[in-house]
Amino acid sequence: MAGVGSTGADPRSFEIVRAPIRADAVLARVRRPGCGAVVVFHGTVRARTGTRRVRYLEYEAYEPMALAQMAAVADAVCRTHGLEALACVHRVGRLEVGEDAMVVAVASPHRAAALAGVEAFIGRLKREVPIWKKEVFEGGAAWIGTPDDPQGERSTPTGAAP
């Protein structure tokens, strides 16, 4: 969790919450005087996936492991991309269409690094962080990424599959 040229608050911050995410608070955690580029990414519940109309989503996390994995991924991504700060808040429980499931904020001296860092962090989060979503749609429900998910959107495990 060591900072890269940080001043002030902890440059990495991770949280799993049950209430709506306050994006401005996530943003505030990463702002730094040396950083000319701040990027905030919102992962939001879509009204449809493929041809299915979504009623709502249920998110579930293995919380201590999810937080530890977020920290490990952020460490690697901040080092690779030269980010000075990264904060991620993920929500669990029932989420309605249009609500934010996740907000990630990063700060970097430069724009390209900030945008590439967000992409790298989320790409790895979607493979390595134990959080799951169940889509509840008209006429059924499915855990996304599992064999009962008729729409694909499979995750591609990078760890060992027994």
Add this chain to the structure above:
Amino acid sequence: MAGVGSTGADPRSFEIVRAPIRADAVLARVRRPGCGAVVVFHGTVRARTGTRRVRYLEYEAYEPMALAQMAAVADAVCRTHGLEALACVHRVGRLEVGEDAMVVAVASPHRAAALAGVEAFIGRLKREVPIWKKEVFEGGAAWIGTPDDPQGERSTPTGAAP
């Protein structure tokens, strides 16, 4: 300014302001039920550029042309990257270190498109939109990108240079 599969509010929105930018208002302009990815980029006044310590910046715009160019660039970028909405607010006048000079928000069904679209929009804005910044530092001042700018950071004109 035609929308791409939009519902509701105008999917493109551009503004030049003299007061602090309210990022949450920029975000609200792009949220769409079909969009699972929303990215907000903040271009912020850095405490130093190169070895120079920045006192403050002065931004200036050729306002009607800047707004027209933003709209033209956004049109092209939204089409190329499949973005459903894009909003950009740029501030002019005197800005202190840590303040936002620009906030860009985009919404897209997918993350990679949203991040790539932000990068493309800002890359073109920095070449094609008539907005200038003068850096006031300890012991002097310089218009960034002009020959009196000792730190480089030159713009690379893509239009015709007479």
Add this chain to the structure above:
Amino acid sequence: MTPPPPPMPVEVRYFAAAREGAGLTGERLDVPVGLTAGGLLALLAGRHPGLAPVLPGLRVAVNERFVPAEAALAAGDTVALIPPVSGG
């Protein structure tokens, strides 16, 4: 003939589709000493037939870290069944 070693306690946690397949959020089990993560999965699949559709793509974490199937378990380990993740 030496007596078999005493069984080894482990804590098993089920998440998402694995939780629904097992019908449990977790259980405490006594398993043979030297059992691997993969061996435990086979044992759990026999014990909870509802896990069968979840087995493809399942990963195992021990004490909050992903481990390969051949990793040996130790007494007191917390073993989590991790179906394909889909956060973000």
Add this chain to the structure above:
Amino acid sequence: MTPPPPPMPVEVRYFAAAREGAGLTGERLDVPVGLTAGGLLALLAGRHPGLAPVLPGLRVAVNERFVPAEAALAAGDTVALIPPVSGG
């Protein structure tokens, strides 16, 4: 011998380093009919020696669109001198 055509009015606007070099935010000028954007720049450089350091990288916009140096001006055009931009 036909008399020369009457001069043509244009509005010139100066921004950023060009504004400081010219010492003006804008002016209204009568210029020869058929003058190009590049010709106007040369004329302005003579009129405002302070523009000299700004000329490298300068672009011209007519009626809020970038134009090439060889573009002919028309009566009533608004011509803006655009130093290298640095927004964002």
